[in-house]
Amino acid sequence: MRTTIRDVAREAGVSIATVSRVMRGSxxxxxxxxxxxxxxxxxxEFVPSQLGRQLAERRxxxxxxxxxxxxxxxxxxxxxxxxxxxxELGRSVLILSTHGRQDADAKVLEMAERxxxxxxxxxxxxxxxxxRLAKRGVGLVLVARPAxxxxxxxxxxNRDSAVALAEHLVARGARDFVFVGDPDGSSEFAERLxxxxxxxxxxxxxxxxxxxxxRPTEEAGAAVADSVGxxxxxxxxxxxxxxxxxxxxxxxLGERGIDVPGDVLVTGWDDVMAARYAGLTTVRQxxxxxxxxAARLLDELINGSRSEPRHEVxxxxxxxxxxxxxxxxx
Amino acid sequence: MRTTIRDVAREAGVSIATVSRVMRGSxxxxxxxxxxxxxxxxxxEFVPSQLGRQLAERRxxxxxxxxxxxxxxxxxxxxxxxxxxxxELGRSVLILSTHGRQDADAKVLEMAERxxxxxxxxxxxxxxxxxRLAKRGVGLVLVARPAxxxxxxxxxxNRDSAVALAEHLVARGARDFVFVGDPDGSSEFAERLxxxxxxxxxxxxxxxxxxxxxRPTEEAGAAVADSVGxxxxxxxxxxxxxxxxxxxxxxxLGERGIDVPGDVLVTGWDDVMAARYAGLTTVRQxxxxxxxxAARLLDELINGSRSEPRHEVxxxxxxxxxxxxxxxxx
DNA sequence: TTGAAAGCGGTACCAA
DNA sequence: TTGGTACCGCTTTCAA
Numbered sequence: 169m170r171t172t173i174r175d176v177a178r179e180a181g182v183s184i185a186t187v188s189r190v191m192r193g194s195x196x197x198x199x200x201x202x203x204x205x206x207x208x209x210x211x212x213e214f215v216p217s218q219l220g221r222q223l224a225e226r227r228x229x230x231x232x233x234x235x236x237x238x239x240x241x242x243x244x245x246x247x248x249x250x251x252x253x254x255x256e257l258g259r260s261v262l263i264l265s266t267h268g269r270q271d272a273d274a275k276v277l278e279m280a281e282r283x284x285x286x287x288x289x290x291x292x293x294x295x296x297x298x299x300r301l302a303k304r305g306v307g308l309v310l311v312a313r314p315a316x317x318x319x320x321x322x323x324x325x326n327r328d329s330a331v332a333l334a335e336h337l338v339a340r341g342a343r344d345f346v347f348v349g350d351p352d353g354s355s356e357f358a359e360r361l362x363x364x365x366x367x368x369x370x371x372x373x374x375x376x377x378x379x380x381x382x383r384p385t386e387e388a389g390a391a392v393a394d395s396v397g398x399x400x401x402x403x404x405x406x407x408x409x410x411x412x413x414x415x416x417x418x419x420x421l422g423e424r425g426i427d428v429p430g431d432v433l434v435t436g437w438d439d440v441m442a443a444r445y446a447g448l449t450t451v452r453q454x455x456x457x458x459x460x461x462a463a464r465l466l467d468e469l470i471n472g473s474r475s476e477p478r479h480e481v482x483x484x485x486x487x488x489x490x491x492x493x494x495x496x497x498x
Numbered sequence: 499m500r501t502t503i504r505d506v507a508r509e510a511g512v513s514i515a516t517v518s519r520v521m522r523g524s525x526x527x528x529x530x531x532x533x534x535x536x537x538x539x540x541x542x543e544f545v546p547s548q549l550g551r552q553l554a555e556r557r558x559x560x561x562x563x564x565x566x567x568x569x570x571x572x573x574x575x576x577x578x579x580x581x582x583x584x585x586e587l588g589r590s591v592l593i594l595s596t597h598g599r600q601d602a603d604a605k606v607l608e609m610a611e612r613x614x615x616x617x618x619x620x621x622x623x624x625x626x627x628x629x630r631l632a633k634r635g636v637g638l639v640l641v642a643r644p645a646x647x648x649x650x651x652x653x654x655x656n657r658d659s660a661v662a663l664a665e666h667l668v669a670r671g672a673r674d675f676v677f678v679g680d681p682d683g684s685s686e687f688a689e690r691l692x693x694x695x696x697x698x699x700x701x702x703x704x705x706x707x708x709x710x711x712x713r714p715t716e717e718a719g720a721a722v723a724d725s726v727g728x729x730x731x732x733x734x735x736x737x738x739x740x741x742x743x744x745x746x747x748x749x750x751l752g753e754r755g756i757d758v759p760g761d762v763l764v765t766g767w768d769d770v771m772a773a774r775y776a777g778l779t780t781v782r783q784x785x786x787x788x789x790x791x792a793a794r795l796l797d798e799l800i801n802g803s804r805s806e807p808r809h810e811v812x813x814x815x816x817x818x819x820x821x822x823x824x825x826x827x828x
Numbered sequence: 829t830t831g832a833a834a835g836c837g838g839t840a841c842c843a844a
Numbered sequence: 845t846t847g848g849t850a851c852c853g854c855t856t857t858c859a860a
Contacts, residue, residue: 170853172852172853172854173853173854174853184853184854184855185855185856188854188855188856189855191854192855194855216853216854217852217853217854218854219852219853219854220852220853220854220855221853221854221855222854223852223853223854223855224853224854224855224856225854225855
């Protein structure tokens with residue numbers, strides 16, 4: 169059996185109330201009593217049960233984060249940024265990847281029972297679940313998901329950088345483009361597409377067509393590369409919804425002897441580590457900061473230091489590399 | 499106030515024992531009673547408190563994973579592999595990054611109070627802490643850390659692939675090498691260094707010198723690149739303890755006009771995503787599987803389906819790319 | 829300053 | 845099949 173507060177109390181000849189006071193450093197306890205209890209606790213290797221404590225205090229001192237498939241580098245970074253700040257704030261961190269499963273909502277509801285608050289990334293769960301959680305009094309921060317009135321949110325600026333990206337492409341001679349990614353699968357992707365379209369429109373161009381990719385992965389990107397007929401069949405630019413699509417696409421184009429940026433320009437989104445080494449033009453997102461900000465907002469929410477919801481929007485940055493520049497600049 | 503089991507009992511006109519039975523689907527309950535209770539529970543939106551349940555059952559149905567600084571792609575992958583399997587097994591997942599902090603041991607001890615078992619990666623905590631946890635009855639799986647008798651472990655094969663790597667380098671004309679990474683900071687790194695040394699020794703060569711890098715990061719790798727005098731000051735090969743060191747090193751060498759593999763060969767370890775795009779020769783580790791295996795072992799441990807500790811060793815694979823091949827092969 | 833005792837929200841044993 | 849009740853391990857009044 170584990171050592172409990174009663175064992176310590178008995179051994180030290182005091183009540184459990186006193187042991188509790190000593191362990192929490194709270195209230196007034198005589199120095200001698202204090203020392204005696206501490207000594208016994210040490211000797212018995214007493215570690216207060218979090219469970220007992222949590223039940224009595226009716227709080228978990230933990231919060232969770234929910235994300236889709238964690239395979240890519242993007243979500244990993246966000247989670248890390250989140251963990252770093254949460255740990256700093258003295259909170260335990262639970263993670264849950266929905267893997268696109270059907271029972272995601274149930275899983276999240278279950279996890280919520282172990283947390284004081286939750287960060288929810290993207291479209292991992294339905295709106296009804298979110299509302300239900302909110303109603304239940306769970307602290308909620310939505311990330312990379314359209315903001316709602318009852319919860320905090322953190323998002324990145326998508327439109328402006330999308331326009332900037334389009335302008336860059338137009339400046340590099342592009343007159344049409346194909347968007348690679350499914351705008352219906354993510355509000356972020358939709359915003360990016362809109363922004364790029366607007367940028368091209370301003371320059372008097374029009375979108376050529378829309379390539380849907382089921383999942384934003386390297387494989388899907390490669391599949392798009394496979395689907396083009398040949399050099400004559402290319403748009404001026406492939407604008408990919410994220411870096412992984414772009415990387416997979418670009419690699420496969422290379423294998424097929426199609427030159428980037430000679431035959432076609434390629435861009436991504438996120439600026440993951442591999443993008444640097446692949447020379448991919450992309451839009452940098454502050455991924456760590458996204459997670460860190462969410463952690464801080466959640467903490468405020470839980471500690472009740474704030475009541476009205478806040479909606480943060482973090483800036484992004486266009487990063488131009490070889491995939492949209494002539495060889496001479498790369 | 500939240501709805502409790504007593505609210506439901508009162509409303510349904512039964513005892514809390516019956517409600518408990520219904521909620522757990524256990525034991526025998528008349529169909530009418532069952533339905534009535536369920537209806538009330540639904541109406542009151544009753545969700546059993548995990549806390550109450552856990553305290554009564556004296557188990558958490560959760561387990562944790564501890565890793566160092568999670569910045570790199572390596573640990574992220576391991577954690578993801580872990581989460582996927584743990585979730586599948588119906589267990590909640592707590593994460594803790596030690597960030598090289600001094601209070602890491604205390605944090606881990608604290609987290610252990612919320613879990614039935616723990617996976618510990620690398621040298622995040624001291625041996626005394628590990629022993630203490632083991633003694634306390636916490637399920638323990640050590641990953642990328644020397645195995646001990648009282649806990650399970652999962653490691654990757656380092657020596658053999660290191661020898662293979664050395665042989666490859668020798669075949670490419672290398673006669674000496676500089677190891678980039680701190681063998682004292684990680685048992686893994688130490689094994690890799692030993693293996694590479696042995697490989698070179700077999701080929702009649704000898705290690706030229708040892709470059710210590712404080713932390714296995716891109717920045718540290720770049721710093722090593724800065725420290726070499728010029729083309730005449732180079733070894734035949736830089737063998738880096740992980741991919742990030744190698745990538746940082748290689749990039750900076752490029753900036754300095756030193757050609758890889760023309761002037762010097764460079765290798766990494768892990769095969770992270772960026773390594774593919776950088777054309778880096780490396781040793782592939784099954785990172786996801788490492789985490790997944792750990793999760794499975796831990797589950798066995800906790801469910802008591804096994805008593806004697808197990809020690810798994812996963813295989814690795816040499817991946818040859820442009821950084822050790824002539825341009826013509828790259 | 830200290831102790832007794834009433835919760836916190838469940839589970840499970842023992843009777844009925 | 846059900847209900848009563850004693851825990852699980854801690855926190856926190858309320859009195860002494």
